[in-house]
Amino acid sequence: MKKQDRSSAFRGTYLFLAVCLFYALLFLVSSKTAVPALGKSGAILIKILPIFVVVIVLTALLNFLLQPQKIARHLGHECGAKGWLWALAAGVISHGPMYAWYPLLEDLREHGMRDALIVVFFASRAIKIPLLPMMIDYFGALFTIVLSFYILIGALAQGILLELFQAKKLQSGAD
Amino acid sequence: MKKNRQQHTPQRPTFNKVLRKSCLSFWGMTPMLLGVIGLVGLFQEAVTPSLLTSLFRGTPLYDTLIGTLSGAVAVGTPVVSYLLGGELLEQGISLYAITAFILSWVTLGLTQLPAEIEIFGGSFTLCRNILSFLFTMLIAALTTLTVQVLS
Numbered sequence: 001m002k003k004q005d006r007s008s009a010f011r012g013t014y015l016f017l018a019v020c021l022f023y024a025l026l027f028l029v030s031s032k033t034a035v036p037a038l039g040k041s042g043a044i045l046i047k048i049l050p051i052f053v054v055v056i057v058l059t060a061l062l063n064f065l066l067q068p069q070k071i072a073r074h075l076g077h078e079c080g081a082k083g084w085l086w087a088l089a090a091g092v093i094s095h096g097p098m099y100a101w102y103p104l105l106e107d108l109r110e111h112g113m114r115d116a117l118i119v120v121f122f123a124s125r126a127i128k129i130p131l132l133p134m135m136i137d138y139f140g141a142l143f144t145i146v147l148s149f150y151i152l153i154g155a156l157a158q159g160i161l162l163e164l165f166q167a168k169k170l171q172s173g174a175d
Numbered sequence: 176m177k178k179n180r181q182q183h184t185p186q187r188p189t190f191n192k193v194l195r196k197s198c199l200s201f202w203g204m205t206p207m208l209l210g211v212i213g214l215v216g217l218f219q220e221a222v223t224p225s226l227l228t229s230l231f232r233g234t235p236l237y238d239t240l241i242g243t244l245s246g247a248v249a250v251g252t253p254v255v256s257y258l259l260g261g262e263l264l265e266q267g268i269s270l271y272a273i274t275a276f277i278l279s280w281v282t283l284g285l286t287q288l289p290a291e292i293e294i295f296g297g298s299f300t301l302c303r304n305i306l307s308f309l310f311t312m313l314i315a316a317l318t319t320l321t322v323q324v325l326s
Contacts, residue, residue, distance in 0.1 A: 009203055010203055010205070010206050011203055011204050011206065011207050011293055012204065012206045012207020012208070012210050012211075012289070012290060012293055013206045013207075015206070015207055015210035015211070015289045015290070015293075016206035016207065016209055016210040016213075018210070019209075019210045019213035019214055019217075020213070022213075022217070023213065023217075026217075033220055033221075036220050037216045037217045037219070037220040037221075038213075038216060039216075040215075040216040040219045040220060041212050041213050041215065041216030041217075042216075044212050044215055044216060045209075045212050048212075052201065052208075055201070056194070056197050056198055056201050057194070057197075059197045059200070059201075060190065060193045060194040060196070060197035060198075063193045063196070063197065064188075064190050064193045064194075097215075097287070098281075098282075098284060098287055099208060099211050099284075099287045099290050099291075100208075102204070102290060102291070102294045102295075103200060103201050103204055103294075105294075105295075106294050106295070107197075107200070109295070115295075115299055118295070118299075118303075119302075119303050119306065122282060122303065122307070123282055123306075123307060123310070125281055125282065126277075126278050126281045126282050128253050128281075131253055131254060131257065134254065134257055135257055138257050138258075138260065138261040138264075139257075139260070139261075139264070139273075140322075142322055142325055142326055143270075143274075143318065143322050146318050146321045146322055146325070147274060147278075147314070147318045150314045150317050150318050150321075151278070151314060154310045154313070154314050157310070158303075158306045158307065158310055161306055162302055162303070162306060165302060166302075
């Protein structure tokens with residue numbers, strides 16, 4: 001989709017209509033399931049509204065403070081190890097569901113953020129700093145440390161593998 | 176010369192203008208996000224803890240696979256995955272399966288796939304999810320083995 005269309009056109013309308021249709025059918029067949037499901041959806045929406053606000057403000061701030069060339073330099077193909085570490089850290093500290101971060105990542109990607117860093121961001125989200133004490137309580141300190149270590153290594157490995165795959169695809173396309 | 180340069184330099188938009196653009200861009204995504212949230216509510220209602228428990232058999236490899244798949248289908252905050260993981264551990268489900276379950280809970284998501292495809296494209300989404308799936312299994316195995324060795 002062209003960049004100009006993005007701000008005006010609605011996206012995912014078919015998905016939204018399909019979900020509405022499914023709920024309508026479920027109400028007719030089993031309202032006992034449909035009502036609590038709708039209630040849970042409403043509760044989720046209320047819970048993640050503040051995250052949406054954060055994402056909107058963060059997107060605006062990044063666009064205001066950083067020029068596209070700067071974003072490309074920090075998170076694009078010429079970024080060094082710093083870019084990878086930024087993506088890793090951003091994934092770890094990001095809060096809320098994955099889909100709440102799609103608009104910001106889409107915006108950064110349009111400004112030159114490389115795909116590998118998006119993969120690193122998503123993969124490192126498995127570490128939740130505020131929830132670490134809870135994880136230690138349930139599964140032990142050793143498990144938490146080992147798992148966190150492998151998540152970070154795995155996130156970087158996934159980014160590198162995606163980049164290798166994309167380079168190979170590009171090369172075979174050029175041949 | 177200076178005057179000439181000023182004429183060519185594009186004027187920086189104000190923060191309000193950038194914020195408005197950001198709001199509009201987000202507003203355009205509301206049907207997609209509402210669709211995903213609607214799906215999440217449905218899945219939360221359909222995938223119950225007892226249903227999840229009944230899926231495991233006690234074989235490490237099979238349980239890791241089921242743990243990864245059920246974590247990808249189940250939805251909710253990570254806290255819920257820890258609670259369920261703790262419950263499953265008490266019921267004797269292997270650490271392989273539980274690690275895979277709590278990992279895929281956050282990194283994989285069946286309900287958000289349509290939105291991910293819409294935003295990042297089919298090829299990227301497919302690659303990311305395959306990588307995430309394989310690494311969830313790998314990390315689950317490595318974590319359990321390392322914990323067993325170290326303890």
